[in-house]
Amino acid sequence: MNQHRLASRLLQVGLGVLVALPLVGPSRAAVAQQQIDAKVPIAFNRFYDYDELAAEMAKLASAHPELCSLHTIGKSEQGREMWLLTINNPETGSDLSKPGMWIDGNVHGNEVQAGETVLYTAWYLLEGYDEVPAIRELVDSNAFYLLPMVNPDGRAGWFRDAHTPNSNRTGLRPTDNDADGLLDEDGPEDLNGDGHIGRMWRPDPNGTHRRNERDPRIFERVPAVPGPDGRIMRGQWSMAGSEGIDNDGDGRINEDGEGGYDMNRNWPSDWQPTHVQRGAGTHPFSYPETRSVGDFIRAHPNIAAGQSYHNTGGMILRGPGTPYESGNYPRADLAVYDALGAAGAEMLPHYRYMVIHSDLYPVHGGFVNWLSEGLGIVSFTNELWSEKRIMQDGGNGLPDDAARFRWQDRVLFGQTHNDWTEVDHPEFGKVLVGGGTKYSRRTPPPFMLEEEAHRNFAFTMFHASEMPSLRLNELLLKDLGDGVWQVDLEIANDHLIPTRVSHAAAKGIGTPDFLVFVPGDGTELLLAGPTRNRFAKTFDPVEFRPERIRVEEGIQGRSISTFRYLLASDGPPTGTFIYEAMKASDLSIPLEVAVE
Known part of the structure; x- marks a missing residue:
């Protein structure tokens, strides 16, 4: 058979197969692998500010009234609604008659992907109900209480204002963070107008750092040891802090910005005052957001499991927050935590199952500590995203500066780093301002957000599937x-x-x-x-x-x-x-x- 006849024959066979396929219909395996046909399509390759996320929650509730209700559990310090979704099938019983799972996020304003992760959880439970049998079984057997934005003010401010990746964590009640009798008088300033709070470097002949010869974006520390000439080596630059000026003349920069209270230090279990645990407030539940959450959870004693999303570091955290609270975790309970935590570490790349006080740092008055120790709810905090995923070459260590810039250049096209620009500073004279944007370090790039959300959702659903039955x-x-x-x-x-x-x-x-x-x-x-x-x-x-x-x-x-x-x-x-x-x-x- 010559090449022309062979090509004609293959074309005929191919067309015959294509014509026949619709008559056969999709196989069961093919159906199982299809994307969810959602009533409410939500893009999870982007972030949503407070108003946008609240609008998506409303769309989900409107599209699925038979399974979902949207209501507010209270107002934030600045008067924003704290929107909560309850997901339950009333045909199989009221929510209070079933095991319940509490899932929240964004207790710290800068930990934004926590909100999208909770939104994704609601979306998948509702949109997958008719298409994924395992999801239907979970929703029919359990109730879910989802609060994507514990800190509405912090989230709104993070998207609206210039910030670093680490600010603004707090609730936005005016607070005297530096004990000078003034409130919020010395916050950061966006000196170069790029919409972010970067770092400042000042020229210094006896500096601690020098610019890397191959990549001047990198400031590298100069070891304080004798050089070839026998003299102690010095750099040309010293860190001048985060971007801003000394507004109150106390010799410090950005030490008293907007807000200052920490909702994750305001819960009853092992609560300690502010001089022990910064941001703890005058007493447990002293903030409107924590009081609203506490009232809701105490009114729902059916809650058997809890999940709180934070960022960053790739951690699955359980209590206790201090070593002297270890007695509140008997051996039988630890076996439950260990089994769930081990499953999570397997499901989440570069996440580790950890104990708060021994593997991270001491926490007094933490939320999951209160759930576990105060209410008997099996609970975890997940610290979303790990920079170990930056260049996935099989290594387990954190990337160095050079690797981060390869990631910036080759994968992110420089989107989360602003070049250093010269600015006149009232205290330091000429300084260089720039560096990582507020989207750097702590949040995944948008193209990785959905995977991060889905894997964490899958872990919490495994947790939910192990509630008592x-x-x-x-x-x-x-x-x-x-x-x-x-x-x-x-x-x-x-x-x-x-x-x-x-x-x-x-x-x-x-x-x-x-x-x-x-x-x-x-x-x-x-x-x-x-x-x-x-x-x-x-x-x-x-x-x-x-x-x-x-x-x-x-x-x-x-x-x-x-x-x-x-x-x-x-x-x-x-x-x-x-x-x-x-x-x-x-x-x-x-x-x-x-x-x-």
């Missing part, structure tokens, strides 16, 4: 004669998180679980209590109200608890068992399903 394992009925019947009831929790964590049981946090028996006509309850297992010869009858057994320890994760009842009845007994748990859906079991 109860089922009947066995219900065994035995005729003991003389109208007395023995019932052995086995209740299983197939998931990792117990219905009541050990710390909550030990400290009396929340309410215990209860196992209620409602006897049918002609059935009398004689004795009831827990037993080791169905094969045990004895059990421990409760002395008070056996029809309502207190289960202080709850049903532990991935375990079975057995309860034994002695009932009096002329024939097979009747009635209903109801297992009530604050952080799990109640389980109702008719005695009629018992196996003799």
Whole structure:
């Protein structure tokens, strides 16, 4: 066959296949790999300011009224609404009747991608409900409470004003940060008008740094050691601080900018005053934002899991925040945290599972500490984004300045670095101003934002999938004669998180679980209590109200608890068992399903 005839034959075969494909229809595997057909298309390769993010939340709630409600839980210091999405399928029960998961972000104003990550969580849960069976099961079985912007003022200000990557963390109540009796009197200034607060370098014949010969954007430290001529080496430049001037004449620059309180130091667990923990406030819940969040969470005792998103560093953090609080994490609870944390470290590239006080730094009055230690909620803080992902060559270390600039030039096209420009400074004379923009260091580039959001969403959904889930394992009925019947009831929790964590049981946090028996006509309850297992010869009858057994320890994760009842009845007994748990859906079991 010559080349022309071969080409014609291949074309005919190809066209035949193309014509036939629509008749066959897409395969199941192909359908499973399709992009979600969203009612509300949201671009996750960009960031949203406060108003834009609130608008996207409203669109989601409007498009999915059967699963989602949008409401405000309070107002910020400057009067902005704190918008929260509740995601729940009411056809499978009210949100308070199911295990709940709290997910928030952007408690610090500069940690902006936390807001997009929570928004992505809401978007995927709602848009994936009809297309992804695993998402449908999660939403049908649980409730989700999503607050993308804990700090509305900080987020609004970060997008509106010139900032560094590290500012502005705080809430925006005027605060005296430098103890001089004045409020917010010495903040930064954008001296070169580039919309960011960069760094300042001043000429100095005895300076600490010199400009790199190959790349003058890099200022490199000069070692204070003898040079070839025997004299101590000196540089030509010294750091003059972040971009700004000394507005109050105290010899310092930018030491008292806008705001100054830290919402992540204002929670009750191990709260310490400001002289111990800067930004802690006068007392727990002293800020409007933390008070609003606290009121909501305390009104929702069904919340069994918590996730708070921050940036940066690639961390999955659990408490405690100080070593002396370690006793609030019993061995059984640590096993739960360790299993979840290990899964997260596997799912999130360059993230590490860490303990706050020992692997990071001490924190008093932290949010996830309060959730875990104060409320018995299994909770994590994820520090989003790691610069270890900059040049993914298989290494695990942080990049040096040269690698960062290769990243800037080759991948980001210089978008998060401003060239050094000369500016007249009232204190220092001629200075160079520039460096990283507020989008550098702490936030992923937009093209990596969606992956970062999805991987963290997937981790939190794994966490959610391990909230307690109860089922009947066995219900065994035995005729003991003389109208007395023995019932052995086995209740299983197939998931990792117990219905009541050990710390909550030990400290009396929340309410215990209860196992209620409602006897049918002609059935009398004689004795009831827990037993080791169905094969045990004895059990421990409760002395008070056996029809309502207190289960202080709850049903532990991935375990079975057995309860034994002695009932009096002329024939097979009747009635209903109801297992009530604050952080799990109640389980109702008719005695009629018992196996003799």
